[in-house]
Amino acid sequence: MAVARPRRGALGLRGRIVGALLVTTAATLGVAAVALLGPLEHSLRNAARQTLVRDLGKNPTSAFVTKLDLSALLQADTGPGSPASIARQSLYQQQQALANRIGGVVEVLGYPDGSDNGYLLLPFGLEGDSAELDPFDDVVKAFQTGRSVPSFGTIDGKEYARVAFPFKKDGLRYVLAARRPIDEIPGAVRAVRTAFITAALAGLALTLVLGIPLAATLGRRLRRLRQAALQLAEEGPVVEVPADRARDEVGDLARSFALMQHQLHQQEEARRAFVATASHELRTPLTSLEGMLELLEDELRSGDPPDVQDARLLLARARAQSRRLGRLAADLLDLSRLDAEVKLRSEPVELEEISRAVLAEFARETRERGIVTELEDSAGPVWALGDPGSVARILRILLDNAVRVSRPGGELRVAARGGGRAALSVRDRGPGVPANERELIFERFQRGRDTGGQAGFGLGLAIGRELAERMGGELRLQDADGTGAEFTLELPLARAPEEDSPGSPS
Ligand SMILES: Nc1ncnc2c1ncn2[C@@H]1O[C@H](COP(=O)(O)OP(=O)(O)OP(=O)(O)O)[C@@H](O)[C@H]1O
Ligand SMILES: [Mg+2]
Incomplete structure (x- = not known):
């Protein structure tokens, strides 16, 4: 037998699960890093600049407006106690x-020269070195626009939040430049x-630690199933x-x-039981048929004139x-048709009329056995x-069953x-069906206690029930009520066909 060879991609289920877990993680x-780190840095910097503005107070230039004495500051004599030195000291203290x-x-x-050609860092600034490195872009902008300019800048690799405030004194323009390092932000x-x-x-490590055994277990369980299927x-x-x-999909x-x-x-x-029983049922009548024919042959071969009476008896039994064989063949054919799901017709059937016709088929037998049959009046079709x-x-x-179990003089309705x-x-006055056989008798090749002393295969009711179900109805044994048995076939109701329609019974 051809064995289905495993067809797997380069990775297999295990590789795909672990790969998918790793990629997802x-x-x-x-995505979280990109979505968080950029905005985080941006908002931290903005917050730092806002704090700087807040810390500088509402009007940080006012003190300089009063204290700034340019004529004193620009005097050549900067010796101790000179007006230039005092003015510098005062400005320095204010800045500090x-x-x-x-x-x-x-x-x-x-x-200081009143021109707009450039700016001059007043010579008392403390950060002499950094002043040279500082491009003072914000200060230039503040001079040009006359508005305060908040910004960020880097001096000698160090980051600052900055604010430049323009102000005027004696018709001359100045800018107060404040900055504060923000090293903690890149650090954060x-x-x-x-x-x-x-x-x-x-x-990723956890994904590998959890994913690999999980994928391996899944693979192992699926392999076991595959093995069982093969x-x-x-x-x-x-x-x-x-x-x-396991309570998961593979378990399911x-x-x-x-x-x-x-x-x-x-x-x-x-299927095996059916074949065994069916062949047994076929062999029994065949063996007995064979025996009778042999006897008949012996009789004819014996040379003596054959005993006609005997031969007739043997022939009748052989027939x-x-x-019986014919009936079994018909029953088996019915069952195989049912098993093959041959489609049944679905059309309006008039039950009283059909009952009358089938009852007529049993008329000779019932008459011979003295069984009274009656078709109840249903008050309309x-x-x-x-x-x-x-x-x-x-x-x-x-x-057939009811006639078999009915005693002479019995009644059948x-x-x-x-x-x-x-x-x-169909109701009879026979022995009825014992409680423990009520369902058994509907199974194939199952016969009950009372068979009316007649041969049969135990197939009738099984065929009947299956046919009923295939028509959307059911066949069941009614609860015992007095003597006898009552079997009922229930079917969906149909609307009476039009009188002149082609399907209507004539
Ligand atoms: N009207 C009835 N009263 C009592 N027992 C019944 C009646 N009808 C059926 N049975 C029981 O149910 C059994 C199964 O019936 P079923 O028609 O399936 O098989 P069967 O009559 O034995 O054989 P066959 O295949 O020839 O019909 C019968 O053997 C009988 O014991
Ligand atoms: Mg029967």
Whole structure:
């Protein structure tokens, strides 16, 4: 037998699961990092600049407006006690006080010559070195626009939040430039980035640690199922499917697979039992037919004139066996048609009329055995939806059984009724069906205690029930009420066909 070879891509299920987990984890952390780190840095910087503006106070230039004495500052004599030295000292103290308050650097810049050609850092600024490195872009802008300019800048690799305030004194323009280092922001962003990378690495490691065993377990469980499926294909449904009690999809698959195997096993058992019983049932009449024919042959060969009486008896018995064989063949054919799901017709069937016709088939036998049959008056036609041949077949099965179990002089009633559903029932006054046989008798090759002393195969009711179900109805044994048995066939009701329609009974 050809064994299905595994067809797998380069990665297989395990590789794909682990890969998908890794990609998902990495992508999630990457997207989170991009979405968080950029805005975080931006808002931290803005916050730092706003704090600087707030710390500088509402009007940081006012003190300089009063204290700034340019003519004194520009005097050549800067010796101790000179007006220039005193003015410088005063401005320096003012700058220093503000610088201390904000924890940064404060410088005053202006156009001492009154021209707009450039600016000059007044010579008492403390940060001489940084002043050379500082491009003072914000100061230039503040001079040009006459508005305060908040900005960021880097001096000698160090980042600052800055604000430049323009102000006037004696018709001359100055700018107060304040800045404060913001080293803690890149530090904080670096810390968050490091935390992210650590989380990403931990996440990926965890994904591998959890994903690989999970994928391996899944693969192992699926391989076990595959193995069982291959074995089942090779050896048939006797193979046991390994139990998988896990509460997940693979567990569900394994349980469904086990259920399928169980049902296949049952069907296989039923098929074997059926074939065994059917061949046994066929062999019995065949053997007895063979025996009778042999006897007949012996009789004819013996040379003496044959005993005609004996020969007639043997022939009659042989014919009975051949009829029995014919019936069995017909029953088996019916069953195989039912198993092959041959479609039944679905059309309006008038139950009273069909009952009358089938009862007529039994008229000779019932008369000979003194059985009284009666078709109850149903006060009008009862239309059911079904297959006319199958309805007649079911009625034949029921009447055949009822006639078999009825004693001479017994009574047999057939009734057709409408209502919610159409019903056709056959009632006899025979021995009835014992409680423990009520369901058994509907199974194939199952006969009950009372068979009316006649041969049969135990197939009638099984065929009848299956036919009824295939027509959307049911065949059941009514609850015992007094003596005898009552079987009822229920079918969907049908609307009476139009009188002149082609399908109507003539
Ligand atoms: N009206 C009845 N009263 C009592 N027992 C019944 C009646 N009808 C059926 N049975 C029981 O149900 C059994 C199954 O009936 P079923 O028609 O399936 O098979 P059968 O009559 O034994 O054989 P066959 O295949 O020839 O019909 C019978 O053997 C009998 O024991
Ligand atoms: Mg029967």
